[in-house]
Amino acid sequence: MKIAEFGVENWLNQWEKSAKYDISQSTISSMTISELLAMNGDQDSDLYDQLNQIKMNYGWIEGSPSFKQLVSDLYDHVQPDQVLQTNGATGANYLALYSLIESGDHVISEYPSYQQLYDIPRSLGAEVDLWHIHEADSWYPDIEELKKLVRPNTKMICLNNANNPTGTLLDKTFLQQVVEIAKSVGAYVLVDEVYLPLDQPENFTSIVDLYDRGIATNSLSKSYSFPGVRIGWTVANNTVTDIFRKYRDYTMICGGVWNDILAVYILQHRDQLLARNQKIVLHNLEIFKNWVADEPRVSVIFPQAVSTSCIKLDIPEPTESFCLRLLKETGVLLVPGERFDLPGHARLGYCTDEVTLKKGLSKLSEFLRQFD
Structure with missing residues (x-):
């Protein structure tokens, strides 16, 4: 089995620990456990008692009953038995593809998107057609193109909703059109759903609430x-x-065992955590919008309160070499668009802490002045 190098992960593995101003990530400002407890007014929580007293055996193989119930509650028509715990969304995506895709299968994958969704099927011997997103259409793919790509033997359609790196959210109406096309040939629809739009999270629609052959993957890593x-x-x-x-x-x-206990606690306090993150996303998005308005060498299709964005750089240099020089000379980290097959662009994660965001954007602007 041969597989392509994982572009974004390889870049971050090389450079993220050397960054002083990391504005490349797609996680909403990560937290400590103490911050989580304080947010809930839970300084005397029994969480630490559980962690101290629990035996370090294998625990619940598929995830504890509490975990499976809490996850099922995130969907409209899901029972706990339909939930399997995985090692992040990367583990979830791998499990779904490894379980269902065989050599000779036909797969359609949104592109660019999270690289697992097209390169793992290729590595398994599937024939993969790429369903391109279009910057001119606010990074949406064209439903008519999907109709042309689908075949009677199409096994799976893979989506990343919201998209990484662009942050574009496919709405319910569009997903329903995808479902109708998939249903016509009996194809699965796998959707990586790690990015939740936090302006109106209640309006997000999961593929498993639209289609019996829909498969949703998610994690605690991003939103x-x-x-x-x-x-x-x-x-x-x-x-x-x-x-x-x-x-x-x-x-x-x-x-x-520890991870499951923490996951249950996080999901039990989901409302408080998402309220905290909504404030961060909406506040930082305004900072980001104001910066773009004042930066002549940057343009962007803004995400819908999703924690990743894809800026377009007006520079006479490949973005990969630019991003490497930017890091080494200023300490600012972006992910170059070449890592998503989007030359001329870069992933900018605006949902870090405010100080890092403002300083990173300021230094990025200063660095861009060399081209004026």
Whole structure:
């Protein structure tokens, strides 16, 4: 099995720890456990008692009953048995693709998007057609193009909603059109749903609430600010979930006892956490918008209160070399668009802490003046 280098992860593995002003990430300002407890007014929480007293055995293999119930509550028509705990959304995506895609299958993947969604099917021997997003259409793909790409033997359509790196959200009406096309050939629709639009999160529609053969993956890493917990999940119908169970035994045993306890606590306090993150996203988005308005060498299709964005740079230099010089000379980190096959662009994560964001944007502007 051969697989392409994971562009964005390879870049971040090389450079993120050397950045002074990291405005590349797509997580909403990550938290400490103490900050989580303080946010809930829970300084004397029994959380630490649980962590201190629990035995470090394998715990609940698929995730604890509390975890599975809390995740199922995030959807309209999902039961706890349809939820499987994974090692982040990357583990969830891998499990879904590894379980269902075989050599010779036909897969359609939104492109660019999270690289797993097209390069893992390729590595498994599938024929992958790329369903391109278009900057001129606010980074939406064209539904008519999907109709031309789909075949009678199409096995799966892969989406990233909201999209990484652009932050574009596919609305319910558009997803319903995708479902109708998938339904016509019996294809699965796999959607990585780690980015929640925090201006109106109640309006987000999961694929599993629209389509019986829909598969949703998610995690606590992005909208929930806890990538270090390394907990994600798959949600699918009972038949597909049973298929996942068999393959899951080959990819992971459990998420970890401590991690499950933390995940349950985070989900139990979901409303408080998302309220905190909504303030960060909306406040930082205004800072970002004002900066773009004043920066002549940057343009962007703004995301819908999603924690990742894709800026376009008006510079006479490849963005990868520019981003590397930017990091080494100023300490500011972006992800160059080449890592998403979007040359001339860069991923900018505006949902870091306010001080880092403002300083990073200021230094980026100063660096751009060399081209004036």
